Amino acid sequence: MMSDLIATLSPEEVSEIEHEIGLVPRRDGAAIDALLIVQKHRGWVSDESLKAIAGLLEMSAEELEGIATFYNLVFRKPVGDKVILLCDSVSCWLRGYEDVKARISKHLGIEYGETTADGRYTLLPVPCLGACDRAPVMMVGDELHTHLDESDLEMLDAKEVAL
Numbered sequence: 001m002m003s004d005l006i007a008t009l010s011p012e013e014v015s016e017i018e019h020e021i022g023l024v025p026r027r028d029g030a031a032i033d034a035l036l037i038v039q040k041h042r043g044w045v046s047d048e049s050l051k052a053i054a055g056l057l058e059m060s061a062e063e064l065e066g067i068a069t070f071y072n073l074v075f076r077k078p079v080g081d082k083v084i085l086l087c088d089s090v091s092c093w094l095r096g097y098e099d100v101k102a103r104i105s106k107h108l109g110i111e112y113g114e115t116t117a118d119g120r121y122t123l124l125p126v127p128c129l130g131a132c133d134r135a136p137v138m139m140v141g142d143e144l145h146t147h148l149d150e151s152d153l154e155m156l157d158a159k160e161v162a163l
Contacts, residue, residue: 008052009038009049009052012041013038014056016037017030017033017056020033020037027056027057028057028059028063030057031053031059031064032067032071034053035053035064035067036074043078044077044078044079045074045076050064072124072126072127079122080116080120081119081120081121083141084124084138084140085126085140086123086136087125087131088101088125088127089128091133091135092136093136095135097136100136104138108121110123129144135147
Protein backbone atom coordinates (compact mmCIF):
# COMPACT_ATOMS: atom_id res chain seq x y z
CA MET A 1 0.00 0.00 0.00
CA MET A 2 2.77 2.45 0.94
CA SER A 3 4.64 1.79 -2.32
CA ASP A 4 1.42 2.47 -4.29
CA LEU A 5 1.05 5.84 -2.61
CA ILE A 6 4.67 6.77 -3.15
CA ALA A 7 4.37 5.66 -6.81
CA THR A 8 1.93 8.56 -7.20
CA LEU A 9 4.91 10.88 -6.79
CA SER A 10 7.64 11.17 -9.41
CA PRO A 11 11.13 9.92 -8.51
CA GLU A 12 12.31 13.53 -8.64
CA GLU A 13 9.61 14.63 -6.17
CA VAL A 14 10.44 11.75 -3.82
CA SER A 15 14.14 12.60 -4.01
CA GLU A 16 13.54 16.26 -3.23
CA ILE A 17 11.19 15.41 -0.36
CA GLU A 18 13.65 12.86 1.06
CA HIS A 19 16.33 15.56 0.95
CA GLU A 20 14.09 17.89 3.01
CA ILE A 21 13.29 15.08 5.44
CA GLY A 22 17.02 14.70 6.03
CA LEU A 23 17.20 18.31 7.20
CA VAL A 24 14.70 17.99 10.06
CA PRO A 25 14.62 15.82 13.20
CA ARG A 26 11.21 14.26 12.40
CA ARG A 27 9.81 13.23 9.01
CA ASP A 28 6.62 15.25 9.49
CA GLY A 29 8.76 18.35 10.01
CA ALA A 30 9.19 18.46 6.24
CA ALA A 31 5.44 18.68 5.60
CA ILE A 32 5.28 22.21 4.23
CA ASP A 33 8.39 21.75 2.11
CA ALA A 34 7.03 18.46 0.74
CA LEU A 35 3.73 20.09 -0.21
CA LEU A 36 5.54 22.95 -1.93
CA ILE A 37 7.83 20.55 -3.80
CA VAL A 38 4.87 18.71 -5.30
CA GLN A 39 3.16 22.01 -6.06
CA LYS A 40 6.30 23.26 -7.80
CA HIS A 41 6.23 20.25 -10.11
CA ARG A 42 2.46 20.02 -10.65
CA GLY A 43 1.11 23.51 -10.01
CA TRP A 44 -1.12 22.29 -7.15
CA VAL A 45 -1.51 19.44 -4.64
CA SER A 46 -4.19 16.90 -5.55
CA ASP A 47 -5.84 14.58 -3.02
CA GLU A 48 -3.81 11.66 -4.40
CA SER A 49 -0.57 13.62 -4.10
CA LEU A 50 -1.45 14.67 -0.57
CA LYS A 51 -2.03 11.05 0.46
CA ALA A 52 1.26 10.02 -1.12
CA ILE A 53 3.14 12.82 0.64
CA ALA A 54 1.51 11.86 3.95
CA GLY A 55 2.60 8.26 3.46
CA LEU A 56 6.15 9.33 2.71
CA LEU A 57 6.17 11.53 5.81
CA GLU A 58 4.62 8.77 7.94
CA MET A 59 1.68 10.90 8.98
CA SER A 60 -2.04 10.72 8.31
CA ALA A 61 -3.57 12.41 5.30
CA GLU A 62 -5.88 14.28 7.70
CA GLU A 63 -2.90 15.75 9.57
CA LEU A 64 -1.29 16.84 6.33
CA GLU A 65 -4.57 18.26 5.02
CA GLY A 66 -4.74 20.43 8.15
CA ILE A 67 -1.32 21.82 7.35
CA ALA A 68 -2.09 22.25 3.64
CA THR A 69 -5.30 24.15 4.26
CA PHE A 70 -3.76 26.34 6.95
CA TYR A 71 -1.12 27.76 4.60
CA ASN A 72 -2.72 29.87 1.89
CA LEU A 73 0.16 29.36 -0.51
CA VAL A 74 -0.51 25.63 -0.84
CA PHE A 75 -2.99 25.26 -3.67
CA ARG A 76 -5.44 22.37 -3.22
CA LYS A 77 -7.09 22.81 -6.60
CA PRO A 78 -5.70 23.73 -10.02
CA VAL A 79 -4.67 27.34 -10.49
CA GLY A 80 -3.74 29.47 -13.48
CA ASP A 81 -0.26 29.80 -14.91
CA LYS A 82 0.15 32.87 -12.73
CA VAL A 83 -1.48 33.37 -9.37
CA ILE A 84 -2.39 36.92 -8.41
CA LEU A 85 -2.25 37.26 -4.63
CA LEU A 86 -4.03 40.46 -3.65
CA CYS A 87 -3.46 41.60 -0.10
CA ASP A 88 -6.70 42.34 1.74
CA SER A 89 -5.17 43.38 5.06
CA VAL A 90 -6.27 46.45 6.97
CA SER A 91 -3.32 48.46 5.64
CA CYS A 92 -4.17 47.65 2.02
CA TRP A 93 -7.86 48.16 2.64
CA LEU A 94 -7.21 51.64 4.06
CA ARG A 95 -5.07 52.51 1.03
CA GLY A 96 -7.57 51.53 -1.69
CA TYR A 97 -7.46 47.74 -1.96
CA GLU A 98 -11.17 47.57 -2.88
CA ASP A 99 -10.69 49.69 -6.01
CA VAL A 100 -7.70 47.59 -7.05
CA LYS A 101 -9.65 44.38 -6.54
CA ALA A 102 -12.67 45.67 -8.48
CA ARG A 103 -10.47 46.77 -11.39
CA ILE A 104 -8.63 43.44 -11.58
CA SER A 105 -11.86 41.45 -11.32
CA LYS A 106 -13.51 43.52 -14.03
CA HIS A 107 -10.57 43.27 -16.39
CA LEU A 108 -9.96 39.55 -15.99
CA GLY A 109 -13.63 38.62 -15.55
CA ILE A 110 -12.98 36.61 -12.39
CA GLU A 111 -13.60 36.88 -8.67
CA TYR A 112 -11.55 35.47 -5.80
CA GLY A 113 -10.87 31.77 -6.18
CA GLU A 114 -11.55 31.78 -9.92
CA THR A 115 -9.27 31.23 -12.89
CA THR A 116 -9.56 32.98 -16.24
CA ALA A 117 -11.07 30.92 -19.05
CA ASP A 118 -7.69 30.76 -20.80
CA GLY A 119 -6.07 29.36 -17.64
CA ARG A 120 -3.58 32.21 -17.40
CA TYR A 121 -4.54 33.81 -14.07
CA THR A 122 -6.07 32.84 -10.75
CA LEU A 123 -7.06 35.60 -8.30
CA LEU A 124 -6.70 34.87 -4.59
CA PRO A 125 -6.90 36.99 -1.44
CA VAL A 126 -3.99 36.89 0.94
CA PRO A 127 -4.08 38.30 4.48
CA CYS A 128 -0.63 39.89 4.30
CA LEU A 129 2.32 40.16 1.93
CA GLY A 130 4.57 41.84 4.47
CA ALA A 131 4.69 45.17 2.66
CA CYS A 132 2.18 47.22 4.66
CA ASP A 133 4.30 50.36 4.28
CA ARG A 134 3.83 50.08 0.49
CA ALA A 135 0.10 49.30 0.43
CA PRO A 136 -1.90 48.37 -1.48
CA VAL A 137 0.14 45.45 -2.78
CA MET A 138 -0.21 42.28 -4.81
CA MET A 139 2.03 39.50 -6.03
CA VAL A 140 1.80 38.16 -9.54
CA GLY A 141 3.74 34.92 -9.62
CA ASP A 142 6.92 35.79 -7.73
CA GLU A 143 6.82 39.53 -8.45
CA LEU A 144 5.63 42.01 -5.81
CA HIS A 145 3.73 45.09 -7.02
CA THR A 146 3.47 47.91 -4.49
CA HIS A 147 1.77 51.30 -4.08
CA LEU A 148 -0.94 50.23 -6.50
CA ASP A 149 -3.19 53.04 -7.67
CA GLU A 150 -5.37 54.00 -10.61
CA SER A 151 -2.43 54.85 -12.88
CA ASP A 152 -0.71 51.53 -12.17
CA LEU A 153 -3.88 49.71 -13.09
CA GLU A 154 -4.33 51.44 -16.45
CA MET A 155 -2.39 48.52 -17.90
CA LEU A 156 -5.40 46.38 -17.05
CA ASP A 157 -7.68 48.47 -19.25
CA ALA A 158 -5.25 48.37 -22.16
CA LYS A 159 -5.84 44.63 -22.73
CA GLU A 160 -2.05 44.32 -22.71
CA VAL A 161 -2.03 42.75 -19.32
CA ALA A 162 1.52 42.74 -18.12
CA LEU A 163 0.54 40.74 -15.09
